[in-house]
Amino acid sequence: MVTIYDIANACGCSSATVSKALNNYSDVNINTKERILKKAKEMGFVPNLQARALSTKRTWNIGVLFEDKSNSGLTHYYFSQVLQAVKEQAEEKGYDITFISKNLGGVEMSYLEHCNRRNIDGVVIACIDFEDQQVQQLMESNIPVVVIDYDSEHVSAIMSDNVRGIYELTHYMISLGHRDIVYAYGHEVYVTEERIRGFKKALEEAKIPFTEDMLVKSRYSEKQANIDAVTEILKRDQLPTAILFPDDYSAIWGINALRNNGIKVPEEISVGGFDGVEIGEMIFPRLTTIRQNTTRLGKEASLKCIQLLESKSKDNTKITVGVELIPGGTCMAPRLLQGKSPRR
Amino acid sequence: MVTIYDIANACGCSSATVSKALNNYSDVNINTKERILKKAKEMGFVPNLQARALSTKRTWNIGVLFEDKSNSGLTHYYFSQVLQAVKEQAEEKGYDITFISKNLGGVEMSYLEHCNRRNIDGVVIACIDFEDQQVQQLMESNIPVVVIDYDSEHVSAIMSDNVRGIYELTHYMISLGHRDIVYAYGHEVYVTEERIRGFKKALEEAKIPFTEDMLVKSRYSEKQANIDAVTEILKRDQLPTAILFPDDYSAIWGINALRNNGIKVPEEISVGGFDGVEIGEMIFPRLTTIRQNTTRLGKEASLKCIQLLESKSKDNTKITVGVELIPGGTCMAPRLLQGKSPRR
DNA sequence: CTGAAAGCGCTAACAG
DNA sequence: CTGTTAGCGCTTTCAG
Numbered sequence: 001m002v003t004i005y006d007i008a009n010a011c012g013c014s015s016a017t018v019s020k021a022l023n024n025y026s027d028v029n030i031n032t033k034e035r036i037l038k039k040a041k042e043m044g045f046v047p048n049l050q051a052r053a054l055s056t057k058r059t060w061n062i063g064v065l066f067e068d069k070s071n072s073g074l075t076h077y078y079f080s081q082v083l084q085a086v087k088e089q090a091e092e093k094g095y096d097i098t099f100i101s102k103n104l105g106g107v108e109m110s111y112l113e114h115c116n117r118r119n120i121d122g123v124v125i126a127c128i129d130f131e132d133q134q135v136q137q138l139m140e141s142n143i144p145v146v147v148i149d150y151d152s153e154h155v156s157a158i159m160s161d162n163v164r165g166i167y168e169l170t171h172y173m174i175s176l177g178h179r180d181i182v183y184a185y186g187h188e189v190y191v192t193e194e195r196i197r198g199f200k201k202a203l204e205e206a207k208i209p210f211t212e213d214m215l216v217k218s219r220y221s222e223k224q225a226n227i228d229a230v231t232e233i234l235k236r237d238q239l240p241t242a243i244l245f246p247d248d249y250s251a252i253w254g255i256n257a258l259r260n261n262g263i264k265v266p267e268e269i270s271v272g273g274f275d276g277v278e279i280g281e282m283i284f285p286r287l288t289t290i291r292q293n294t295t296r297l298g299k300e301a302s303l304k305c306i307q308l309l310e311s312k313s314k315d316n317t318k319i320t321v322g323v324e325l326i327p328g329g330t331c332m333a334p335r336l337l338q339g340k341s342p343r344r
Numbered sequence: 345m346v347t348i349y350d351i352a353n354a355c356g357c358s359s360a361t362v363s364k365a366l367n368n369y370s371d372v373n374i375n376t377k378e379r380i381l382k383k384a385k386e387m388g389f390v391p392n393l394q395a396r397a398l399s400t401k402r403t404w405n406i407g408v409l410f411e412d413k414s415n416s417g418l419t420h421y422y423f424s425q426v427l428q429a430v431k432e433q434a435e436e437k438g439y440d441i442t443f444i445s446k447n448l449g450g451v452e453m454s455y456l457e458h459c460n461r462r463n464i465d466g467v468v469i470a471c472i473d474f475e476d477q478q479v480q481q482l483m484e485s486n487i488p489v490v491v492i493d494y495d496s497e498h499v500s501a502i503m504s505d506n507v508r509g510i511y512e513l514t515h516y517m518i519s520l521g522h523r524d525i526v527y528a529y530g531h532e533v534y535v536t537e538e539r540i541r542g543f544k545k546a547l548e549e550a551k552i553p554f555t556e557d558m559l560v561k562s563r564y565s566e567k568q569a570n571i572d573a574v575t576e577i578l579k580r581d582q583l584p585t586a587i588l589f590p591d592d593y594s595a596i597w598g599i600n601a602l603r604n605n606g607i608k609v610p611e612e613i614s615v616g617g618f619d620g621v622e623i624g625e626m627i628f629p630r631l632t633t634i635r636q637n638t639t640r641l642g643k644e645a646s647l648k649c650i651q652l653l654e655s656k657s658k659d660n661t662k663i664t665v666g667v668e669l670i671p672g673g674t675c676m677a678p679r680l681l682q683g684k685s686p687r688r
Numbered sequence: 689c690t691g692a693a694a695g696c697g698c699t700a701a702c703a704g
Numbered sequence: 705c706t707g708t709t710a711g712c713g714c715t716t717t718c719a720g
Contacts, residue, residue, distance in 0.1 A: 001460075003697055014707045029705055044461040050397040054712040059394065074428045080419045086442060087418070094449025096462065098440050099431060107440025116345075116390040118440065217697035252626045259628065279623050284597045284603070297704060347713055358691045363715060373689055395713035398696040 002043045010039050036247035047341040052116070053119060062090050062305055063100040063120035063143075064110060065135070067127045072100035077222060077277040079126060082148065085126050085298025093306050095121070102134065120200070120283060122309035124148070124301045128189055128220070144308035146301045149191050156308065157318045159302045162191050165290040165323040166342045169244060169272045172288075172325055177333045178242040178270060179208050184229040184254070186220035187245030195274075218246055227251040231251070241269060241334035248273035248280045248289055255267070255283070255330065270331035285329020296321045366391070382519050397463060406434050406649060407444040407464040407487075409479070409654060410515055411471045420565060421621040422591070422638060423470060426492065429642025437650050439465070446478065466653035468492070468628045468645045472533055472564070482604035488652035490645045492683050493535050497682070500652065501662045502644045506535050507542035509634040509667040513588060513616045514546035515668055516632075521677045522586040522614060523552050526624075528598070529571040530564035530590030535671045544586070562590055570594040574601035586615060592617035592624045599674065614675035620668070629673020640665045 009019070013032060020028045021036040028063055053059045064086060069125050074080055074113065085163040087097050087213045100114050111134045115123060123138065126148040130136075139145050145155040149162070166183070173181055185192050196215065198257055203210050216232060219225035224246060233240065243258075251273030256266050268287075276291025300319055303326035308314060357376060364372045365380040368390075397403045408430060410423055412522070418424055431441050444458050444467065455478045459467060467482065470492040474480075483489050489499040493506070510527070517525055527543045529536050533658040540559065547554050561575060563569035570589060577584065587602075589595035595617030599609050609615050610629075617624055620635025644663055652658060 001697090015698080016700085016708075020706090023699085027705060029565045031560065032705085046457050046461065048398075048697050049461050050394045050463060051712090053394045054392075054697080054714095055699040056399060057703075057712080074418065074431070077419060077420060077421070080424045084418045091443075091445050091448055092450065094451075096448070098442065099435075101435050104435055104440070106436065107438075113390050117393050119392065119394060208587070238698080249626075256628065272419050277709055279626060282593075282600070282623060283627055284600065345713090349713080350714095359714080360691055360693095360716080361689085364690090367715085371689060376689085392713050395696090396715075398698095398713080401696080609708045 001048075002101070002144045003048075005054040005298055007040050007043060007045060010043065011036050011161075033268075053128070057119070059121055060095050061118060061120050062086075062095045062302070062309075063098050063115050063118070063123040065100045065123060065125040065127055065138070067101070067129075076281070077249075078275050078292070081277075081294035081299075082126055082298040085295045086126075086302045087298075089299045089302035090306070093302075094115040095306065100138075102179045110134045112141050112143075112320045115141075115143055122146070122305040124305050125150075126297075126301070128187060130190060135272060142314065144305060144312075144314050145152050146305040146308070148297055148301050151190060153316055154314070156304050156315055157254075158297055158304065159318055159320045160191075160297055161320050161323045162194040164199070166198035166244070167202045167272065168323070169274070169288075169290050170199050171205070172327070173242045173244070173270060173272065173331065174202060174206045174208065176270070176331060179206075180238070180240040180334075181242045181244065182216055182233055182278075183244045184216045184218040184226065184233075184246060184250070186218060186250070192246075212215045214240075218250060220246045223247045223249075226251050226253040227257040230261070231253050234258075234261055234263070239263075239269065242272070242331070243269055244272045244274070246274065247285060248275045251289070251330075252279065252283055252289055255287075266330050266332045267335070270334070272331060275327055280302045280326070280328065288328035288331045289326050291324045291326050293321050293323065345392075346389045347392075351380060351384050351387060351389060354387065355380050374656060384616045384637065401463070403463045403465055404439050405442050405462060405464050406430075406439045406646070406653075407442050407459050407462070407467040409428075409444045409467060409469040409471055409482070410443070421593075421623070422619050422636070424643040425621075425638035426470055426645075428644045430470075430638045431642075433643045433646035434650070437646075439650065444482075454478045455529075456485050456487075459474075459485075459487055466649040468649050469494075470645070471561065471643075472531060474534060478627070486658070488656075488658055490649040490652070492641055492645050494502075495534060495662070497660055498658070500648050500659055502578075502648065502663045503662055504535075504636045504641055505667045506538040506665050507545070509618065509636070510539040510542035510588070511546045512667070512669045513618070513632075513634050514543050515549075515602075516671070517586045517588070517614065517616065517633055517675065518546060518552065520549045520586075520614070520675060524582070524584040524678075525588065526558055526560055526577055526584040527588045528560045528562040528570065528590060528594070530562060530576075530594070538688070556582075562594060564590045565593045567593075567597045570597040571601040574598050574605070576607055578602075578607070583613065586616070586675070587613055588618070589617045592619045592621050592631060594632055595633070595674075596627055610674050610676045612679070616675060620670055624672065625668070631670075632672035632675045633670050635664050635668045635670050637667065 004015045007018045008015045021033040122144040130150040139154045147157045218229040245254045273287045273289035279288035280289050348359045351362045352359045365377040453502045466488040474494040491501045564572040589598045617631045617633035624631035624633050
């Protein structure tokens with residue numbers, strides 16, 4: 001390993017000068033600088049970031065907290081897309097990504113502790129359970145934190161326009177003629193509340209009275225939970241003409257469950273998803289859904305995080321990223337005997 | 345931030361003793377040790393890994409190189425599952441993960457340089473293009489490297505049993521009665537060669553003469569490439585009765601393309617995929633495929649990498665991880681007029 | 689068993 | 705413009 005001292009020796013100057021030359025300081029003669037840079041390259045010098053971090057208090061490392069309850073973790077398409085965007089944007093700015101976790105090396109350790117060990121410069125959080133004590137602790141710490149899809153006074157947030165998303169989807173269903181719509185909602189967390197709000201808003205605007213049976217509890221991404229939700233709904237005397245699922249995965253499991261019960265989609269029941277991930281496009285017919293702009297979400301989060309850490313500050317600004325309705329083939333106008341139960 | 349000096353002061357001992365106590369050295373009085381540990385906890389001490397790394401030359405960081413040509417990167421289900429497993433296993437052993445990339449911060453930088461800046465302890469590579477100069481350079485460096493699904497004299501490898509996988513899939517098709525089978529293969533890289541080998545082996549064993557038109561060039565995961573492959577095949581006078589696609593995504597795009605051309609799957613053409621990712625289960629009927637044990641692959645890679653770096657050595661042992669045939673509904677015995685072209 | 693001191697590689701005043 | 709020097713926080717001889 002070649003150090004700045006090696007370069008200093010080779011150039012007949014001091015390590016301080018080398019350091020300055022390498023870091024583009026202005027107070028170094030242009031010629032010496034050239035000479036040093038050339039020599040450094042020649043000798044294959046690579047700066048040691050640990051050493052640098054020790055004296056500058058900057059690690060050029062951004063922590064990323066991506067866990068969800070159903071621990072699909074990185075394998076969830078939505079999260080992996082966001083992660084990819086966070087990563088790309090961070091790299092473009094010269095930062096590396098470090099996953100933050102508890103239980104490192106069999107030792108239990110809080111998220112905050114993990115960040116402190118590694119002296120993470122800032123953190124991006126996009127996990128589902130923001131109410132977790134440790135997540136809260138991290139948000140309240142003095143490490144710059146940016147969250148995705150959560151609202152807290154302590155941190156900056158990038159929000160996907162959830163209310164509008166589900167509002168538009170519901171509105172779309174209504175415009176097709178549906179009135180008996182069920183929203184199978186996911187884990188009871190912040191985004192879910194937001195979405196339920198959007199759902200009710202659309203109903204209200206259409207003057208469709210909201211009743212409790214229009215909401216059915218389900219879970220994000222989980223096969224069984226959505227099959228259960230469908231089973232639950234199919235027990236009713238009067239079936240809805242449309243079902244909105246928590247997300248695209250759920251919608252597809254749901255469609256399969258409906259079909260396995262002899263219900264035709266979309267002829268008997270229309271279905272809508274949420275997220276706009278690739279698989280929605282792979283099934284036939286294409287899933288009607290709301291596309292979240294995962295790339296924007298990730299990029300903005302990364303950028304905001306870097307902006308905060310470079311100014312050594314925290315704030316709680318919110319940035320909202322738009323969503324988009326993707327009409328597919330899983331919806332159609334309800335059959336004429338609208339309002340009546342389709343035959344079982 | 346509390347340092348070992350703070351603890352030393354508070355305990356009335358030296359920083360050296362604190363360091364020893366904290367690191368479980370045996371040459372420190374059990375009582376002082378207890379006292380130090382207690383105080384450390386009380387004061388909220390968190391070790392600074394940068395500082396530690398500077399003196400120990402161990403960063404407890406494992407680099408991960410996960411890029412693929414179609415740059416689906418982390419969003420590819422197969423890779424994200426492997427990554428998840430690598431990460432979990434690494435964390436269990438106390439290591440963090442760092443993504444290795446070129447072009448950090450707008451500065452172009454080789455993978456090796458990136459590793460050296462961060463003083464990565466070891467690297468796991470699972471990208472598709474192992475022939476890349478920079479990847480080769482990394483493998484030939486003295487950093488411990490473990491690759492997934494590649495064969496090189498310089499590094500240890502975890503191999504998915506590709507030959508057997510495609511062999512079994514082909515064998516299965518043959519056992520159903522198929523003789524006109526086309527293998528639409530992916531990017532021309534090591535694994536692809538292996539798979540083609542497995543394909544030919546199965547044909548040979550069944551005494552089905554191999555002809556060039558049984559191979560069609562396609563690309564992993566890419567929608568258009570697979571649609572093109574299907575289009576290509578459908579131009580033939582005599583259609584195959586079965587098509588094997590490079591992977592599950594490809595198979596699904598392929599099935600859609602076939603259906604859009606009025607071909608019934610599996611009635612007219614049977615289809616097989618590869619990977620065994622979740623979406624295969626989401627379409628109807630379930631995709632016939634070969635499941636790769638992504639979790640094992642990732643875990644083994646992580647473990648091997650840690651074993652190497654802890655012994656400060658490199659070797660080139662190979663570990664093979666088995667695969668599993670998942671029979672689905674996209675295959676059936678070919679129609680009776682076997683060997684004849686299905687009507688177009 | 690404990691501590692003094694050197695050093696890991698780099699940065700940042702501060703003098704010169 | 706250049707160099708000296710004192711850290712950053714931790715580990716590790718080596719005396720005591």
